[in-house]
Amino acid sequence: MPGGNDKRVQTITSSNVEDAYARWAPIYDNVFALIMRPGRQAAADAVNRLNGRVLDVGIGTGLELPMFSDHVKISGIDLSAPMLDIARRRVADLGLRNVEELRVMDAMNLEYADHTFDAAVTPYVITTVPDPARTLDEMVRVVRPGGEIIIVNHIGAESGPVCWIEAAMSNRAAKLGWRPQFPWSIIGDWIAARPQVELLERRTLPPLGLFTLVRLRRK
Numbered sequence: 203m204p205g206g207n208d209k210r211v212q213t214i215t216s217s218n219v220e221d222a223y224a225r226w227a228p229i230y231d232n233v234f235a236l237i238m239r240p241g242r243q244a245a246a247d248a249v250n251r252l253n254g255r256v257l258d259v260g261i262g263t264g265l266e267l268p269m270f271s272d273h274v275k276i277s278g279i280d281l282s283a284p285m286l287d288i289a290r291r292r293v294a295d296l297g298l299r300n301v302e303e304l305r306v307m308d309a310m311n312l313e314y315a316d317h318t319f320d321a322a323v324t325p326y327v328i329t330t331v332p333d334p335a336r337t338l339d340e341m342v343r344v345v346r347p348g349g350e351i352i353i354v355n356h357i358g359a360e361s362g363p364v365c366w367i368e369a370a371m372s373n374r375a376a377k378l379g380w381r382p383q384f385p386w387s388i389i390g391d392w393i394a395a396r397p398q399v400e401l402l403e404r405r406t407l408p409p410l411g412l413f414t415l416v417r418l419r420r421k
């Protein structure tokens with residue numbers, strides 16, 4: 203089962219995440235706002251079809267926050283306090299009224315009761331968390347039966363030059379704060395082992411199909 207000791211998952215610890223995103227926070231928006239915008243928009247579009255309370259797991263600096271419609275109420279969590287500080291500033295600057303709370307919290311130990319949310323969304327986070335499987339399990343736990351889990355993530359290339367570049371970068375995962383190599387099987391095997399979860403949609407996104415949108419339903 204995919205997780206912290208899975209050989210396909212390059213090791214990243216919680217302190218790697220905290221150190222990496224304390225470094226990224228001041229420049230994150232300049233580096234990642236544009237290139238990862240289509241995936242954030244696709245995740246937000248999927249959320250905006252729904253209603254109720256939505257948990258954004260690994261909300262970072264909150265670049266996706268202005269993309270959510272007013273009718274969905276957003277709670278955001280992140281392990282990195284410096285990233286969340288920027289998200290808080292964004293909420294204040296843009297006067298976003300549909301953001302219920304932003305909290306420092308570990309995605310692998312969500313401090314919410316079972317079935318608290320109508321949906322959970324996680325753009326560009328599953329490759330960064332120390333234990334992807336445990337994070338996905340936590341998201342399923344806090345979503346009500348019938349609710350959706352929406353993931354946007356980099357899925358590594360299986361062959362060709364991009365695959366070689368990702369392999370060459372893979373020993374930098376802890377420093378970067380994400381895993382350059384991330385096979386679909388980590389998510390696919392997790393879904394296959396969870397009868398309570400149904401795959402609704404899987405499609406690649408720009409730029410260059412580097413990212414994938416996955417929609418799941420908690421049965």
Ligand SMILES: C[S@@+](CC[C@H](N)C(=O)[O-])C[C@H]1O[C@@H](n2cnc3c(N)ncnc32)[C@H](O)[C@@H]1O
Nearest residue numbers: 223260261262280281282285308309325326331
């Ligand atoms: C690449 S950023 C994505 C941020 C935002 N969703 C976006 O689209 O720009 C990944 C985020 O996941 C957060 N993260 C990584 N591991 C985490 C964990 N265990 N719990 C909560 N957040 C975590 C990082 O701190 C970082 O802010």
